Amino acid sequence: MKISSTPDHVHTDGFLARLMRDQLKLSIACALFFVTALVALPLLNYFQPEYMAQRVAGFTLSWLILGVLFFPFVWIISYIFIKRSIALEEAEAAAAKDSLKK
Amino acid sequence: MTPLLATITDIDPWIATCSLITVAITVGMGFWSAGKSKSAGDFFVAGRSVSVGWNASAISGEYLSAASFMGVAGMVMLNGYDALWYPVCYACGYLFLLLFIAGPLRRFGAYTIPDFAEGRYDSPVFRKIAVCFVLFIGFFYTMPQMKGAGTTLAYIFPGLPYWVGVAVVGAVITLNVSLGGMKGITLVQAFQYWLKVFAITLPIFILASIVGQYQEHLDANKTAFESAAANSAQVERKALPEKAPKDEQWIAPFGSLTTKAVDTAIKKAKTPEEKAALEANKRPYSLLYTYSLIIALVCGTAGLPHILVRFYTNPDGVAAKRTTMWVMILIGVFYVFPPVYGVIGRSLTPELYNAVGAKGTDKVVLELPTLLAGKNHPLLGSILSGITCAGAFAAFMSTFSGLLVSMSSALAHDIYGRMLKPNSSPEQRLKAFKWAAVIIGVVSVGLGTQVEKLNINYLVGQAFAIAAASYFPLLFMSVWWRGMTMRGAATGMLVGGLLALSSIFLTTLSDVYAVQTLADFWVEHPLARILCEQPAIWAVPLSITLMIVVSKATARTIPSDVRMKMLVLHAPEALGLKQEYIKEHEGVGH
Numbered sequence: 264m265k266i267s268s269t270p271d272h273v274h275t276d277g278f279l280a281r282l283m284r285d286q287l288k289l290s291i292a293c294a295l296f297f298v299t300a301l302v303a304l305p306l307l308n309y310f311q312p313e314y315m316a317q318r319v320a321g322f323t324l325s326w327l328i329l330g331v332l333f334f335p336f337v338w339i340i341s342y343i344f345i346k347r348s349i350a351l352e353e354a355e356a357a358a359a360k361d362s363l364k365k
Numbered sequence: 366m367t368p369l370l371a372t373i374t375d376i377d378p379w380i381a382t383c384s385l386i387t388v389a390i391t392v393g394m395g396f397w398s399a400g401k402s403k404s405a406g407d408f409f410v411a412g413r414s415v416s417v418g419w420n421a422s423a424i425s426g427e428y429l430s431a432a433s434f435m436g437v438a439g440m441v442m443l444n445g446y447d448a449l450w451y452p453v454c455y456a457c458g459y460l461f462l463l464l465f466i467a468g469p470l471r472r473f474g475a476y477t478i479p480d481f482a483e484g485r486y487d488s489p490v491f492r493k494i495a496v497c498f499v500l501f502i503g504f505f506y507t508m509p510q511m512k513g514a515g516t517t518l519a520y521i522f523p524g525l526p527y528w529v530g531v532a533v534v535g536a537v538i539t540l541n542v543s544l545g546g547m548k549g550i551t552l553v554q555a556f557q558y559w560l561k562v563f564a565i566t567l568p569i570f571i572l573a574s575i576v577g578q579y580q581e582h583l584d585a586n587k588t589a590f591e592s593a594a595a596n597s598a599q600v601e602r603k604a605l606p607e608k609a610p611k612d613e614q615w616i617a618p619f620g621s622l623t624t625k626a627v628d629t630a631i632k633k634a635k636t637p638e639e640k641a642a643l644e645a646n647k648r649p650y651s652l653l654y655t656y657s658l659i660i661a662l663v664c665g666t667a668g669l670p671h672i673l674v675r676f677y678t679n680p681d682g683v684a685a686k687r688t689t690m691w692v693m694i695l696i697g698v699f700y701v702f703p704p705v706y707g708v709i710g711r712s713l714t715p716e717l718y719n720a721v722g723a724k725g726t727d728k729v730v731l732e733l734p735t736l737l738a739g740k741n742h743p744l745l746g747s748i749l750s751g752i753t754c755a756g757a758f759a760a761f762m763s764t765f766s767g768l769l770v771s772m773s774s775a776l777a778h779d780i781y782g783r784m785l786k787p788n789s790s791p792e793q794r795l796k797a798f799k800w801a802a803v804i805i806g807v808v809s810v811g812l813g814t815q816v817e818k819l820n821i822n823y824l825v826g827q828a829f830a831i832a833a834a835s836y837f838p839l840l841f842m843s844v845w846w847r848g849m850t851m852r853g854a855a856t857g858m859l860v861g862g863l864l865a866l867s868s869i870f871l872t873t874l875s876d877v878y879a880v881q882t883l884a885d886f887w888v889e890h891p892l893a894r895i896l897c898e899q900p901a902i903w904a905v906p907l908s909i910t911l912m913i914v915v916s917k918a919t920a921r922t923i924p925s926d927v928r929m930k931m932l933v934l935h936a937p938e939a940l941g942l943k944q945e946y947i948k949e950h951e952g953v954g955h
Contacts, residue, residue: 274928274932276928279928279931279932279935282932282935282936283845283931283935286935287845290464290465293460293464294460294461294464294465297457297460297461301659301663302656305618305652305655305656305659308617308618308619309618309619309648309652312589312590312617312618313590315618316588316589316590316591316616316617318584320580321578321579321580321581321583321584322580322583322584323446323583323588323616323617325446325617325618326446326449326583326616329446329449329450329453330449330452330453330701330704331701333453333457334453334456334457334697334698334700334701335697337456337457337460337693337697338690338693338694338697340460341459341460341463341689341690341693342690344463344464345463345686345687345690348468348686349683349686352683352937352939353937353939355936355937355939355940356937356939356940359939359940
């Protein structure tokens with residue numbers, strides 16, 4: 264969806280502030296899931312060593328989480344982020360197109 | 366000449382053939398695509414037209430280095446659980462890149478990171494600083510690739526001196542890069558990604574089906590909460606030598622990697638009270654080490670110049686984001702496997718614990734498949750070993766070619782084209798790129814011959830720590846904070862990066878060059894040793910704080926058109942604001 268010219272309101276401080284805030288909100292929300300996991304796993308290992316050492320299909324629980332499950336977890340976050348962020352961009356472009364028509 | 370003759374008969378024909386084929390394909394593809402790379406744009410950013418699939422494969426191919434292919438397996442075998450953080454953060458660090466940096470950076474439309482540094486702050490001085498860091502981080506990252514090359518060639522041709530491998534691989538890649546530039550290596554790196562995945566997965570699947578699965582070998586290592594006697598006979602396991610870490614330390618978090626500094630101090634402690642005090646600190650310190658390592662790897666991934674430069678080869682910001690997601694999937698799939706080699710290697714090739722570095726656990730990936738020869742599959746063992754050798758070749762060749770392109774770009778585009786001769790023609794810049802590739806190639810080979818003793822993964826970890834304390838804060842803050850000034854950005858990046866670099870250098874001094882006074886100091890102050898070895902936990906916040914404080918103090922110098930710059934970084938391309946910072950017509954050299 265390309266539009267021919269840029270609407271005027273794009274060049275206001277308010278527009279930029281809102282655009283950046285929306286994007287940053289999404290990024291931080293996704294980052295929080297990731298950072299929580301990164302902070303929590305060493306803490307669990309530290310305070311609950313016996314629980315984390317229990318066997319799950321031969322792996323220790325801690326090994327299974329870090330060595331195997333962590334990868335799909337991050338893929339899910341990135342998939343959600345990309346879907347949302349592309350939707351955000353399309354909404355932006357659609358709004359700009361509308362304001363040109365007016 | 367006798368030692369050389371003796372070595373030739375020792376060479377396994379399968380291993381030699383697979384390695385030679387990999388090199389031949391790499392050179393061949395380099396020549397083939399060299400015919401297609403003509404303009405400066407092709408050389409620096411592959412004409413900005415690389416599709417998501419190709420680019421994701423190429424970035425993954427470039428990223429999975431010798432450290433990933435050989436180092437991670439060796440590190441897991443040596444240190445157990447703690448070393449798992451390396452593959453996980455290498456792969457997951459891309460999330461930060463995706464969330465905060467990839468899209469905006471592509472929209473800005475520069476050729477190199479120094480371009481971005483200059484364009485965002487209208488400051489040629491800042492470009493110079495940024496160039497220095499590209500070279501710093503690049504060389505730090507190059508050394509382990511060179512070491513991988515030397516090690517692997519010495520393994521394939523027993524008796525061949527270490528430096529020969531370094532020189533041969535350096536020459537091959539330098540030729541490739543100077544022929545085809547970025548466009549030339551994109552294809553080669555994409556091919557090398559798939560070769561590496563094939564080379565790491567196939568041998569381990571076959572091996573595991575014969576000698577026992579991942580989880581069965583892991584199960585053979587008993588935790589501190591299990592009795593060692595219970596069900597131990599599931600898989601074959603050889604006796605561990607003296608030097609190997611004990612099971613309960615190896616499989617549990619906070620093992621030898623993170624407690625080394627305190628353990629050394631405990632050994633030297635004179636009084637029982639001193640010993641007890643150190644013992645009490647051991648676990649908290651190892652938690653600190655773990656967090657610092659995580660910060661270095663996650664933030665460092667988002668700040669590696671040779672990876673970032675690849676995002677400029679995407680057509681637009683959305684493609685840059687899609688590429689990042691695919692990269693995470695491609696490298697995530699890969700990183701599940703190197704630890705499997707480490708775990709099975711601990712059971713079946715424990716003799717590797719007796720040697721250090723290249724002759725020790727670092728070669729477990731190459732060594733493990735040969736075990737099949739002893740299990741009535743001599744041919745299969747040789748073929749699989751040949752395949753892993755080919756993968757190792759692909760690993761250090763593709764990463765080194767990426768590094769060479771980014772460093773040559775820094776020299777040819779930033780230093781020659783922007784600073785020394787701003788009016789140079791595209792042909793001259795192209796020529797400069799080729800010369801730069803040769804110069805950097807020679808320097809890299811020289812440096813590579815000096816690092817035989819160091820652990821591959823350790824060296825790469827250091828490059829990440831420096832990138833985390835310099836480029837990551839720069840990019841993150843420049844993209845998201847309108848109030849940044851050039852002085853703030855430069856101060857934060859320089860102080861954070863240089864302090865991280867020098868503290869790492871201090872640990873290298875005592876480890877490699879055996880500076881005794883320093884080693885004694887570490888014994889007295891294990892916490893200082895940990896903070897120097899893993900500086901990210903203080904260097905990253907320090908760098909960001911400095912950026913904020915200095916920017917506030919110099920708020921007058923915020924670029925006057927900051928709103929427009931931020932708009933270009935953040936507004937969707939559909940709004941029609943995108944301007945390539947480096948215009949295509951400048952670069953096209955037909």
